[in-house]
Amino acid sequence: MVKPVVIGNWKMNGLTKEADHIVSSLLAYAEKHKDFAPTVICPPFTQLYHVQKHIKDTPYALGAQDCHVAEKGAHTGNISAAMLKDVGAGYVILGHSERRSDHKETDQLIKEKTIAAQKAGLLPVVCIGETKEERESGKYKDVIASQIKGSLPENFNGLVAYEPVWAIGTGVSAKNEDIAEVIHFIREKLVAQYGENGKKTPILYGGSVKPSNVKDIFAISELGGVLVGGVSLIPEDFLQLVTIAQDFA
Numbered sequence: 306m307v308k309p310v311v312i313g314n315w316k317m318n319g320l321t322k323e324a325d326h327i328v329s330s331l332l333a334y335a336e337k338h339k340d341f342a343p344t345v346i347c348p349p350f351t352q353l354y355h356v357q358k359h360i361k362d363t364p365y366a367l368g369a370q371d372c373h374v375a376e377k378g379a380h381t382g383n384i385s386a387a388m389l390k391d392v393g394a395g396y397v398i399l400g401h402s403e404r405r406s407d408h409k410e411t412d413q414l415i416k417e418k419t420i421a422a423q424k425a426g427l428l429p430v431v432c433i434g435e436t437k438e439e440r441e442s443g444k445y446k447d448v449i450a451s452q453i454k455g456s457l458p459e460n461f462n463g464l465v466a467y468e469p470v471w472a473i474g475t476g477v478s479a480k481n482e483d484i485a486e487v488i489h490f491i492r493e494k495l496v497a498q499y500g501e502n503g504k505k506t507p508i509l510y511g512g513s514v515k516p517s518n519v520k521d522i523f524a525i526s527e528l529g530g531v532l533v534g535g536v537s538l539i540p541e542d543f544l545q546l547v548t549i550a551q552d553f554a
């Protein structure tokens with residue numbers, strides 16, 4: 306069994322001074338702990354190169370928070386998957402609910418980005434999850450099923466992150482039984498869509514994960530890890546998640 310992956314999404318945070326503070330704590334941890342759970346750091350684009358210089362040759366992997374569908378060209382202000390690969394990234398978060406809402410990203414666009422990421426040799430972390438209204442109206446499974454169908458390409462090779470929008474950044478994570486129900490539902494859909502490969506796709510949970518609730522979350526059957534926002538900016542807390550992940554394999 307594989308240890309759960311811990312992915313830290315800094316979102317739009319991390320000036321150089323803050324990045325240095327976080328990275329120096331991560332490096333000190335890596336000095337003391339030689340073998341720990343797979344841990345991915347996703348800083349903003351501006352810090353990718355800087356962070357990579359420090360975490361290169363350590364157990365940490367680098368991830369980005371988005372990419373463009375095209376390989377290169379006249380797309381002012383955008384970053385391609387090949388550029389992310391070139392700077393040392395191994396992962397890219399796609400379809401985060403903040404991008405689905407702020408940038409009106411559709412499932413089709415996310416699918417195209419996923420294809421571009423895979424083509425460049427990155428592992429996409431595709432985010433799905435329902436809003437509060439969709440949860441309360443009882444339609445959450447339909448929403449999730451349609452996001453899976455619409456956002457994941459035929460040859461999907463990556464991770465899926467279940468992030469109920471209403472649990473993101475609120476400090477209150479979804480209830481464990483609700484997470485477990487959806488993780489199992491996602492697994493069933495992945496198996497229906499991809500057969501044997503669908504059994505292997507890691508399914509992560511994200512939404513107010515913190516040291517006090519992560520043990521119970523890791524204990525959820527079929528869960529492959531966590532996608533962490535706010536706590537990834539607090540190195541002491543983030544590293545507690547990494548430490549707790551050691552007990553689950």
Ligand SMILES: O=C[C@H](O)COP(=O)(O)O
Nearest residue numbers: 314473474512513534535
């Ligand atoms: O990408 C991370 C998620 O949006 C979770 O954020 P959060 O841990 O601050 O709730």
